[in-house]
Amino acid sequence: MKIMVVDDEVEIRRLLSKILKLKFKNYEVVEASEGAEALKLLDESQVDIIFTDINMPNGMGGQELLEKLSQRKFGGSVYVMSGFYDNEKFKDNPIVNNFFAKPFNIDDIISAVKEVKVRDVA
Amino acid sequence: MLHNYVYDIDGTITKEGYDLWYLTSLALARDKGEFEKNINDWKTSKEDLYSRSLKMMNLAVAGFSSNNIEEEVLKIIFDIGFNNLIRPGALEQISRDIEKGRVCFSTTNYSQGAQVLSRLIEEHLGLNPGLIKVKGSIIDLNERRVISLNLGPEKILGIEGVIAQAYGDDPLGNDQAMMEAANRAYIINTLKNKEVSLYDRLYW
Numbered sequence: 537m538k539i540m541v542v543d544d545e546v547e548i549r550r551l552l553s554k555i556l557k558l559k560f561k562n563y564e565v566v567e568a569s570e571g572a573e574a575l576k577l578l579d580e581s582q583v584d585i586i587f588t589d590i591n592m593p594n595g596m597g598g599q600e601l602l603e604k605l606s607q608r609k610f611g612g613s614v615y616v617m618s619g620f621y622d623n624e625k626f627k628d629n630p631i632v633n634n635f636f637a638k639p640f641n642i643d644d645i646i647s648a649v650k651e652v653k654v655r656d657v658a
Numbered sequence: 659m660l661h662n663y664v665y666d667i668d669g670t671i672t673k674e675g676y677d678l679w680y681l682t683s684l685a686l687a688r689d690k691g692e693f694e695k696n697i698n699d700w701k702t703s704k705e706d707l708y709s710r711s712l713k714m715m716n717l718a719v720a721g722f723s724s725n726n727i728e729e730e731v732l733k734i735i736f737d738i739g740f741n742n743l744i745r746p747g748a749l750e751q752i753s754r755d756i757e758k759g760r761v762c763f764s765t766t767n768y769s770q771g772a773q774v775l776s777r778l779i780e781e782h783l784g785l786n787p788g789l790i791k792v793k794g795s796i797i798d799l800n801e802r803r804v805i806s807l808n809l810g811p812e813k814i815l816g817i818e819g820v821i822a823q824a825y826g827d828d829p830l831g832n833d834q835a836m837m838e839a840a841n842r843a844y845i846i847n848t849l850k851n852k853e854v855s856l857y858d859r860l861y862w
Contacts, residue, residue, distance in 0.1 A: 547741060
């Protein structure tokens with residue numbers, strides 16, 4: 537299982553990745569600082585879960601990344617993390633599994649990964 | 659001769675009010691009310707600092723709900739935010755000192771927690787992992803007891819070479835030995851030490 541964290545805020549990206557690596561020791565966690573880097577990583581290997589920020593001004597933003605994932609028919613789980621938008625913007629987007637308003641509780645992210653794990657086992 | 663630049667962590671590298679040992683122990687406490695009671699007993703105890711601190715840490719460790727110190731510390735830092743937790747002046751000073759000698763973090767906090775913070779600071783400053791030496795209290799997580807309490811004179815025990823500079827926020831207590839042993843010591847300004855007239859004062 538591979539998880540990708542897409543966020544332009546380096547400390548958030550780094551800390552979230554470290555926590556996920558510690559919590560899910562058998563999972564690989566990769567990081568991207570914006571959408572284009574995320575798509576490049578997706579070209580290189582399969583990713584099962586994506587946590588993505590939306591507002592990433594120095595590169596491809598999360599909204600465009602969601603569109604690209606949709607075009608590619610990405611089959612994994614996608615979670616949006618944003619401090620700028622609310623759930624309304626994403627609730628009808630079929631590619632988005634859930635939305636986390638920043639600042640979010642890290643346990644909610646861990647629960648999301650556990651849910652995917654359970655779904656996969658089932 | 660190796661020149662060491664020794665930093666206390668809680669209140670010195672972290673901003674005032676963010677005591678990582680307290681936050682970590684509280685997060686890991688099975689019974690948070692009991693933990694707070696132990697903290698209060700520690701504050702009011704007439705025993706010397708080392709004895710009452712050892713007793714309190716043993717009680718804290720015995721009451722852990724899990725052994726995942728690293729994960730709890732990461733969660734705490736994530737919740738607070740790295741930039742909200744760490745004094746920017748400390749980061750600047752560490753990057754200057756690393757050019758001059760060996761930077762060592764010496765804390766009474768659990769060594770696992772100190773290691774997590776040290777790695778994050780190394781990453782933030784673009785330093786190689788492990789470049790900063792870390793000295794913290796050693797815990798036997800299987801037996802749930804303190805093996806070595808890194809407090810007072812213990813904070814500089816085993817640090818080979820000269821202590822060129824020391825940075826602390828508790829010059830009359832936990833950081834006293836460390837600051838006295840240094841060629842030059844700096845006191846990090848906090849409300850608790852504002853009346854102390856020893857050492858040069860830094861307002862990080």
